[in-house]
Amino acid sequence: MGRIVLEKVRKAFAEVVVISGIDLVIEEGSFVVFVGPSGCGKSTLLRLIAGLEDNSGGKILIDGMDVTQAAPAKRGLSMVFQSYALYPHMNVAKNIGFGLKMAGMPREEIDRKVANAAAMLNLTDYLNRRPGQLSGGQRQRVAIGRAIVREPKAFLFDEPLSNLDAALRVQMRLEITRLHQSLKTTMIYVTHDQVEALTMADQIVVLNRGNIEQAGAPLELYERPKNLFVAKFIGSPTMNIISGATAARYGAPTIGIRPEHLKLSTTSGDWKAQVSIAEHLGSDTFLYVDADGIGPLTVRADGDFAVKPGDSLYLSPDPTRLHRFDDKGDAIR
Amino acid sequence: MATQETRLAARLLAAPSIGLLFVWMVVPLAITIYFSLLNYNLQTSVTTPFVGLSNYYYFLTDPAFLTSIMNTLLLVGAVLVITILGGLGMALLLDQPIWGQGFARIMVISPFFVMATVSALIWKNLMMHPVFGIFAWIASLFGAKPIDWFGDYPLTAIIIIVAWQWLPFAALILLTALQSFDQEQKDAAQMDGAPPIPFFFHILLPHLARPITVVILIETIFLLSIFAEIYVTTGGGPGLASTNLTFLIYQTALLQFDAGGAAAGGLIAVVLANIVAIFLTRLVGKNLEG
Ligand SMILES: Nc1ncnc2c1ncn2[C@@H]1O[C@H](COP(=O)(O)OP(=O)(O)OP(=O)(O)O)[C@@H](O)[C@H]1O
Ligand SMILES: [Mg+2]
Numbered sequence A: 001m002g003r004i005v006l007e008k009v010r011k012a013f014a015e016v017v018v019i020s021g022i023d024l025v026i027e028e029g030s031f032v033v034f035v036g037p038s039g040c041g042k043s044t045l046l047r048l049i050a051g052l053e054d055n056s057g058g059k060i061l062i063d064g065m066d067v068t069q070a071a072p073a074k075r076g077l078s079m080v081f082q083s084y085a086l087y088p089h090m091n092v093a094k095n096i097g098f099g100l101k102m103a104g105m106p107r108e109e110i111d112r113k114v115a116n117a118a119a120m121l122n123l124t125d126y127l128n129r130r131p132g133q134l135s136g137g138q139r140q141r142v143a144i145g146r147a148i149v150r151e152p153k154a155f156l157f158d159e160p161l162s163n164l165d166a167a168l169r170v171q172m173r174l175e176i177t178r179l180h181q182s183l184k185t186t187m188i189y190v191t192h193d194q195v196e197a198l199t200m201a202d203q204i205v206v207l208n209r210g211n212i213e214q215a216g217a218p219l220e221l222y223e224r225p226k227n228l229f230v231a232k233f234i235g236s237p238t239m240n241i242i243s244g245a246t247a248a249r250y251g252a253p254t255i256g257i258r259p260e261h262l263k264l265s266t267t268s269g270d271w272k273a274q275v276s277i278a279e280h281l282g283s284d285t286f287l288y289v290d291a292d293g294i295g296p297l298t299v300r301a302d303g304d305f306a307v308k309p310g311d312s313l314y315l316s317p318d319p320t321r322l323h324r325f326d327d328k329g330d331a332i333r
Numbered sequence B: 001m002a003t004q005e006t007r008l009a010a011r012l013l014a015a016p017s018i019g020l021l022f023v024w025m026v027v028p029l030a031i032t033i034y035f036s037l038l039n040y041n042l043q044t045s046v047t048t049p050f051v052g053l054s055n056y057y058y059f060l061t062d063p064a065f066l067t068s069i070m071n072t073l074l075l076v077g078a079v080l081v082i083t084i085l086g087g088l089g090m091a092l093l094l095d096q097p098i099w100g101q102g103f104a105r106i107m108v109i110s111p112f113f114v115m116a117t118v119s120a121l122i123w124k125n126l127m128m129h130p131v132f133g134i135f136a137w138i139a140s141l142f143g144a145k146p147i148d149w150f151g152d153y154p155l156t157a158i159i160i161i162v163a164w165q166w167l168p169f170a171a172l173i174l175l176t177a178l179q180s181f182d183q184e185q186k187d188a189a190q191m192d193g194a195p196p197i198p199f200f201f202h203i204l205l206p207h208l209a210r211p212i213t214v215v216i217l218i219e220t221i222f223l224l225s226i227f228a229e230i231y232v233t234t235g236g237g238p239g240l241a242s243t244n245l246t247f248l249i250y251q252t253a254l255l256q257f258d259a260g261g262a263a264a265g266g267l268i269a270v271v272l273a274n275i276v277a278i279f280l281t282r283l284v285g286k287n288l289e290g
Helices: A042-050 A092-102 A107-118 A135-149 A164-184 A194-200 A220-221 A229-232 A245-249 B004-036 B056-059 B063-094 B101-113 B116-127 B132-139 B156-179 B183-191 B197-223 B226-231 B245-255 B259-289
Strands: A004-013 A016-026 A032-037 A055-061 A078-080 A155-156 A185-188 A203-208 A211-218 A240-243 A252-259 A264-265 A271-280 A284-291 A296-300 A313-319 A323-325
Touching: A004 A155, A004 B063, A016 A042, A016 A055, A016 A211, A032 A042, A032 A194, A042 A078, A042 A155, A042 B183, A078 A135, A078 B183, A092 A107, A107 A135, A107 B197, A135 A164, A164 A185, A164 A194, A194 A203, A194 A220, A203 A220, A203 A229, A211 A220, A211 A229, A229 A240, A229 A252, A229 A323, A240 A296, A245 A252, A264 A296, A264 B056, A284 A313, B004 B259, B056 B063, B063 B101, B063 B156, B063 B197, B063 B245, B063 B259, B101 B156, B116 B132, B116 B156, B116 B226, B156 B197, B156 B226, B183 B197, B197 B259, B226 B245, B245 B259
Parallel strands: A032 A185, A032 A203, A078 A155, A155 A185
Antiparallel strands: A004 A016, A004 A055, A203 A211, A240 A252, A252 A323, A264 A313, A271 A284, A271 A313, A284 A296
16 A cells, blocks of 8 residues: 555646656655755645645546545545644644544544554653643654554655754654654655655655656665766765866766765875865865866865865776766766 | 843833833822712712712612613623624635735725724714615615614614624734634645534634634723713613613713712722723633643
């Protein structure tokens, strides 16, 4: 249960086309992450799947059933919102059980399911509190609890962690991953944090201006980006993009090389460069260098690589890790 | 105001204005209390002998007093019910995306800008007049006998007029509250599969509890002292049928020229208003806490 198929899904608000014909298959039990820059239509696509927006064209199938015209509650999906969207005047138990109550489930069964979900999410002690009396992480768990009790075919998350601080975000990220492993339910997760995308996803869908640029496993996107957009979007720090004479020497109008795929040497190499800034992070050192005839580049070095701003060094791109792009920005294979 | 010092400074700085306000309040109050203890008739008294509490005794035992209290409560209660239910309905309608929404909103708010005396006169002469009024004309269309609103249903007529004036206020406050309702909560309720009516009662109405309390509080303050509408239309009559407490005090002072009795009545009104105020602040306090 939980295979979602999008066929030529389109969405326009008045004249403005926000989603322009998306085809996508989300396999049962997979964890799919939508990433993309702000305003590219991630939330809109998610809301289309949820049924909170009407399609302007195309079809949405869940487990082979056409749900394009179905009301949100009839699609058997649960959604976790960025602002949690808990009902402020209801306590935690009522918040979690509200959907079941609306579905006309008997009291005792609701209580049992709420208790189960609360136990799973460490919320048992807070069942009588109101959302206003909870911390951000607890509220997030209540929102997830509300999604779980309905035993949906798929979970939809819209940037659920963006309101949390860094430490809590890591913890909740792990909890959601664990939840996926124990429930094995399809999850669709929207984020613009690529660390979340790379760590959580089975499949990443990179969106740009309402189109899918590339969909695939995290490592596939990292190793074989289909075009410049994906190459620049996935990976941190971003890939170095070089064009002009240097790129021509490698046989393409534009080439890309990731900071971690540049070999460093103080004595010899392909490109000569001066260090302008060195960021020592302990485990890594990020060097911002100025390469002769190429321009600024980012390089990742070991944590104990000792250089100072102004030092000269040599860089050699790993030829097997070099990405070549044609004039349109598509990868040359 | 965290520290002791800032609290002290705040008190010192606020003291002059509070002092002035206190004097402003206390002097008239003291004079009123003094008058209420005198036999002070504007027409007949050459002297104003001290009579103790007998003004209070006469005011409280006057059958008109009870009638006026009942009328006051009926007026306040009925107008509150009509304006809140009607205002809620109007707010829900105006919150829908309809054509000409901006214009409709301005039209709805406009009665609030009409002066009480003017609106009462319009209702009296254009709407409810048994011969020339629009209601009479509508009744005649159906061959019915026109209603003599101010003769037969004076209090109802005044309730209608006052409710018409206050409906926009309630609608406006509730509309603002509706517009501040979180879109994601609406979405969440949709995902939870709440149909419109349960959505209204389980989610929207609790969200509106605070603004409704605010409307009740503000309207009550003003409705307890309704005067112009009664003065312009029924003059408190027929008999005492549309006399509220404010109007009774006015009658005592300026129609019977009994300054002492009116002062006593005024003080009784102050006490009653305070009872209502305590009751309301309790209600509001409960609703305004998180
Ligand atoms: N109700 C609407 N009416 C008109 N335009 C809208 C509406 N909702 C979204 N849009 C537009 O659609 C585009 C995509 O919006 P969407 O919310 O899907 O972006 P997003 O990818 O989720 O961005 P973010 O990462 O900032 O949340 C935006 O340009 C936005 O202005
Ligand atoms: Mg979004």
